[in-house]
Amino acid sequence: MAAITRIETGPRMSKAVIHGDTVYLAGIVADDPKQDVTGQTRQVLAEIDRLLALAGTDKSKLLRTNIWLADMSDFAAMNAVWDGWVIAGNTPARATVEASLATPDYRVEIMVVAAK
Amino acid sequence: MAAITRIETGPRMSKAVIHGDTVYLAGIVADDPKQDVTGQTRQVLAEIDRLLALAGTDKSKLLRTNIWLADMSDFAAMNAVWDGWVIAGNTPARATVEASLATPDYRVEIMVVAAK
């Protein structure tokens, strides 16, 4: 069996779980949910960068991404930040749907799977 | 290629699919959707325990979890059951969003990926 390594493990969830050479990140929301979707997306992607680094990988190895928007009218603003963040030629499989998140202030939540 | 083993395979979906040492479970809802979110969450997690056992693993090896709540106001009640079920130090990456489920009675659906 491939080894399992957990990162920033709390009583409810881990921020990242490494299984063999696959890295599963938690759904990430902004630290400061008072920001607009642009600011929140930047915060989320910075946190994903941080967690991928802790897992020994980076955004060039993204495999799959799920994005939830509290309001689909934020799609273009979220994508503007996303498009500037991903690495050309290394983009993941992605799906984006609308969903209410843990509190009404959250505008975006992103959950990724990456290779290590 | 890693072997694929399917568990409780029906014409529409399988309850679990094992690929190499990764186990993918279906989205699980309560057998008795007349119960409240506490009862439904208990039923769902018991069914996940059962399916993980059939797949030759258990909740100590959870990798990733997606939770859908019909109403995010059930978040605390669902978490109270979840927090008592997961094993400290072995919690998965997790995301929870709101979504209407197959019928209005369903309050919670949980889909997990585990290691074998």
Added chain:
Amino acid sequence: MAAITRIETGPRMSKAVIHGDTVYLAGIVADDPKQDVTGQTRQVLAEIDRLLALAGTDKSKLLRTNIWLADMSDFAAMNAVWDGWVIAGNTPARATVEASLATPDYRVEIMVVAAK
């Protein structure tokens, strides 16, 4: 580390990403969103067939599927197409929830993980 191969890679996402012997497809929506849910589901599944073939695999090796319906009242109509498409004995773990999609015309989006 297992190799990563990306298929139909754009600046925002890839249509498919192969990691070792796991294939992650993007969330697929219909090319022609003016069709009803039956037509859209057929289009989505045909596109999934096409992408799986490009990845060197097929629907007999589906592992996990997420389905989003814009309106859960389309559940039976989507399932009628799905049930005729999947291969008996080879059905994936699956979850279906309701979510608004990128534009109001889209009735269904499907994201699969398959073995190669």
